[in-house]
Amino acid sequence: MSNLSRLLKESWTLVEEQQDKLASYFYARMFLNNPQLRDLFPVQMDVQRSRLLGAIVTAVQTVDDPDVFAEYLQSLGRDHRKFHVQPEHYDAVGGALMEALRTFAGDEWTVEFDQAWRDAYAVIAAKMIAGAEADSTNPPYWHAEVLYHERRSQDIAVLTCRPLQPLEYRAGQYISVECKYQPRLWRVYSAANAPRKDGSIDFHVRALGAGWVSSALVRRVQPGDMIRLGAPMGSMVMDRRSTRDIVCVAGGTGLAPIKALIEEMTRANRTRWVHVFFGARDRDDLYDLACLNRLAARYPWLSVVAATSDDPEFPGEHGKISDVVAGYGPWNDHDFFVSGSPQMVRSTLRTLAEMQVPAIRIKYDAFGDS
Incomplete structure (x- = not known):
């Protein structure tokens, strides 16, 4: 571990238990010192506070891995173009962040900690600015028309939209979405299809209890409405060089990126077995499930196993999907893709670790409304 990484992680422990208060203080200082920045943020700030902390913690945890660190921050910089963030805004953010850290660490904050965060933030800002500049040929966001809106259950809808300008992405990536019913609130959803010639994109959305955007997308958005899409992100994409067979584990609407990956495989796969x-x-x-079963009937290399945890009458497997996966296998020589709620992903990763599946062969995304 580098000295910079050690200082960052040690200093973070001083404020880690006060994350929510630190984030609230950070935004209060930033808006007080720079009132013009308030219009860049949504009215409801609860989720925005957690995103800030998630970005900070991720940056701190990856500072010793230059490639991951750079890729993450450049993607973050591209994504922040949708908020109309300008290079000069980074100084305001950095000043408020340092003030918040000093305030909540108190007397235990040292000159060495202060300099470490200054140095780290300078790198963070530079890489985010570089990522935004490298993406300058693209719009900060894409306007897209909702073509179809299909309710699949009480809380789940499938939306098909078409961007008005070309939007390039890879199967397995996710895209942030904003709708007119909740302006400046963005939530990420995976594209549920591989790129199509007509540019249309499917999203699978579950309305969560306190989900401002998800509820609007499921219950209020209609065909003809316009939504906005951010730059595609995420690395849960197919390694086309690998020849290993594949296992996909999906929970609920976490099926979306898995379905996109399957669709990509239907265009070229001839040698790899895919177990869903x-x-x-x-x-x-x-x-x-009906669509998955139709795909499995059409492509002999694809198999589908469905399971429910709370439906004893379901004519299939029962229990947590991670436990069902463990009942099959062995999976040591397979590539894994895992997508679903944070709880489902954590459970599956633990199961795979117990089954000695190498972590380097596992790609995953965890989604909630945040």
Whole structure:
């Protein structure tokens, strides 16, 4: 571990238990000192506070891995173009962040900690600015028309939209979405299809109890509405050089990127077996199982196993999907893709570790409304 990484991680422990208060203080100082920045942010700031802290913690945890660190921050810089962030805004953010850290660390904050965060933030800002500048040929966001809106269950909808300008992405990536019913609130959803010639994109959305955007997308958005899409992000994409067979584990609407990856495989795969495990609480939440079964009937290299955790009458597997995966296998020589709620992903990763699946062969994304 480098000295910079050690200082960053040691100093973070001084404020880690006060993350929410630190984030609130950070935004209060930033808006007080720079009132014009308030218009860049949504009215509801609860999720925005957690995103700030997530970005900070991720940056701190990856500072010893230059390639991951650079890729993450450049992607973050590209993504922040949708907020109309300018290079000069980074100084305001950095000043408020340092003030918040000093305030909540108190007397334990040292000159060495202060300099480490200054140095790290300078790198963070430079890489984010570089990422935004490298993306300058693209719009900060894409306007897209909703073509179809299909309710698959009480809380789940499938939306098909078409950007008005070409939007390039890879199967497995996710895209941030904003709708007119919740302006300046962006939430990430995976594209549920591989890129199409007509540019249309499917999104699978579950309305969560306190989900401002998800509820609007499921219950209010209609065909003809316009939404906005951010730059595609995420690294859960197919390694086309690998010849290993594949296991996909999806929970609920985490099926979306898995379905996109399967669709990509249908265009070129001839040699790799693909095993899909799709889990949900009950059969209603297995909202796209019929489509998966049709694909499996058409492509002999594809198999589908569905499971419910709370539906004893379901004519398939029962239990948590991670436990169902463990009942098959062995999987030591397979590539894995895992997508679903944070709890489902954590459970599956633990299971795979117990089964001694090498971590380097596992790609995953965890999604909630935040």
